Each structure stands twice: as C-alpha cells, then as structure tokens.
C-alpha cells in the first residue's frame with residue numbers, strides 16, 4: 001500500500017470487489033444486490049464506492065437521506081437509489097433527482113402522494129417499509145388496507161418493493177426473534193401483494209442476514225458493512241477484506257522524563273523516562289476521546305503504540321518507547337492488519353461507528369481500481 005504524507009484514508013477498491021463477489025456468492029445468481037452507501041459509504045467515499053459498485057454490476061444503491069442521493073446523481077450515478085429515511089421537506093429534491101423513497105408511515109405516504117401529484121408524476125417508484133420488531137421505522141399490519149387504498153386511488157406512485165429490517169441478524173442467541181421477524185414480514189408483504197394487481201419485490205436481509213438467513217433473501221438483499229470488509233462475526237471477517245485503511249505519520253518525537261506529563265489536563269503522567277510520538281490526527285478527525293488514556297493504540301513499524309493521555313482536537317500522542325521510529329514514519333490507525341473492528345473494540349464500540357466517524361477533513365485516496 002502507498003505511503004502517505006498526511007492523515008489519509010486509503011480505499012482499496014480491489015478489496016471492495018472481493019467483498020462484493022464474496023457476498024454475491026452467498027445468494028442465488030438471480031437475487032438482486034443493493035449496495036448500501038449511506039453516510040459517505042460508511043465513512044469512506046460515497047461517489048468512488050458507488051461508481052465501483054455500478055461497474056461491478058450492483059442492481060440498486062441505498063442512502064439514508066435525500067441529500068446523499070442528490071450527491072450521487074450529481075456525480076452521474078445512474079443506478080436506482082433507495083432513500084431509506086426521506087423527510088417530507090426533501091420530497092421535491094427527491095423527485096427531481098429520481099430517488100426512490102422508503103414510505104414508512106401513513107403521514108409519509110400522504111405527503112408523498114401530494115408531492116408526486118404536484119409534480120405530475122405517474123407510477124413514481126416507491127418502497128413500502130414494514131416494521132417487524134426493530135420498532136424504528138415502518139408500517140404495521142393495521143396499515144395494509146390503508147396503503148393499498150391510497151395507492152390505488154392515485155396513479156402517482158407504484159410500489160416497487162416491500163421490505164423490512166432485521167434487529168439482530170448477527171446474534172445467534174436471537175435466532176427465534178429473527179425467524180419471527182422474517183415470518184411476520186412474509187405475512188405483511190403477502191397481504192399487501194394479494195391486494196395489488198402487480199408483484200413488488202420483497203427484501204429483508206442486511207449483511208449478517210445474508211450470512212445467517214439466506215433462505216430469506218427473497219428478490220433482493222441489502223448489504224453495507226460486508227462490502228466494506230466487516231462481517232460482525234470472526235469467521236465472516238476472515239473471508240472479507242477491509243476497504244479502508246487509516247494512515248498517518250509521526251510529526252514529532254519527544255523524550256519525556258519521569259514525573260513529566262503529556263497533553264491536556266496532564267491526563268498522562270510518566271513514572272519513568274519514555275519516548276512519545278505526536279501524530280496529526282485527533283477527535284476532529286474521528287478519533288473520539290474514549291480512545292485516549294491508553295485504551296486505543298496505533299501501529300508503527302508493526303508495533304503497538306498506545307494513546308497517551310487525552311485525545312486532542314487535531315493530535316494524539318502515543319507511546320513509542322519500545323519502537324524504533326523517527327519523525328515522518330508511517331502510522332497505521334486501523335486497516336488491513338489491525339481491523340477497524342479491533343480498534344473500535346478498544347473503546348467499547350463497533351466497526352460501524354469508527355468507520356463512519358472519520359471526518360471529511362481526512363483525505364481519501366482510492367487504490368486498486
């Protein structure tokens with residue numbers, strides 16, 4: 001991998017291709033594949049990842065909010081884009097940019113019908129979201145007749161799919177709960193389809209769903225974290241390759257005497273002489289304060305260097321007493337050897353959070369295209 005001269009998130013597109021092919025190998029060839037690229041493609045680079053997924057043959061993309069879909073359209077992405085959490089105030093932008101809303105409540109359905117009518121749309125593609133136990137967004141059983149009546153009353157929209165989302169697809173202890181969710185999704189979506197004169201697609205599975213419940217793949221699956229190289233389970237992680245590697249360099253090295261302190265609030269106090277390295281990355285780049293005080297560590301010349309004291313806005317100081325290193329040397333925060341999952345675990349969080357936390361200030365560089 002390339003050397004960097006500043007804090008950089010290196011994105012390995014060959015790893016993305018590998019992960020895409022791996023996930024595809026877990027589903028039937030005819031099952032459609034939706035790549036989830038919300039939150040800057042899990043903190044990486046939304047346009048670069050979307051372009052690569054389009055080139056690899058993904059069938060659909062999904063984002064969380066309308067503004068994210070608009071960015072993709074501006075970059076020339078042609079694939080259909082599902083917006084998982086559209087808000088009423090963005091409906092005009094959504095329609096202008098040919099984004100497809102998840103319709104998750106009576107209010108959203110009514111308001112979207114109005115917006116579609118005002119823009120003189122016919123058969124505008126929408127996706128009906130059912131709540132089957134996550135209790136986040138979605139219609140319930142008692143809404144099915146309402147959905148059908150409102151949809152039939154107007155020519156404005158066409159239901160392209162019915163979908164739901166698993167609450168604990170990675171948790172083997174919640175298998176009964178997940179199977180229940182799948183079952184109630186079948187009942188809800190079948191009830192909807194029975195009352196329509198056409199057959200929307202059905203989809204339910206995220207990455208861990210693809211691995212653990214392949215029998216519920218229906219016509220499409222929706223994968224995010226797996227594409228970026230994380231499988232929520234060690235045996236799946238072993239098959240995937242992290243796309244993002246966060247690198248930085250050593251700005252300065254200090255010899256610290258016994259009884260000196262390092263950083264704000266003197267949160268680290270040395271009881272022996274040590275050597276510290278200052279790195280140009282801090283909480284404004286996504287390394288939260290919870291990684292400080294010895295919890296998180298970076299890798300320098302293949303050795304562990306724990307974070308000393310508090311994380312600053314733009315810098316961290318790490319312990320390099322036992323490491324042969326010099327100013328300008330490369331530092332790996334997380335990536336292909338020490339995964340983001342392991343780095344996140346040091347601060348009691350998960351890969352999803354550390355990946356999406358990497359701020360837009362950090363330079364992105366794609367390799368392996």
Ligand SMILES: *Cc1c(COP(=O)(O)O)cnc(C)c1O
Pocket residue numbers: 036084165205206207208222223224225226
């Ligand atoms: C984010 C999201 C996904 C992707 O989940 P992963 O665990 O990252 O694969 C799928 N579906 C919905 C509704 C989501 O919000």
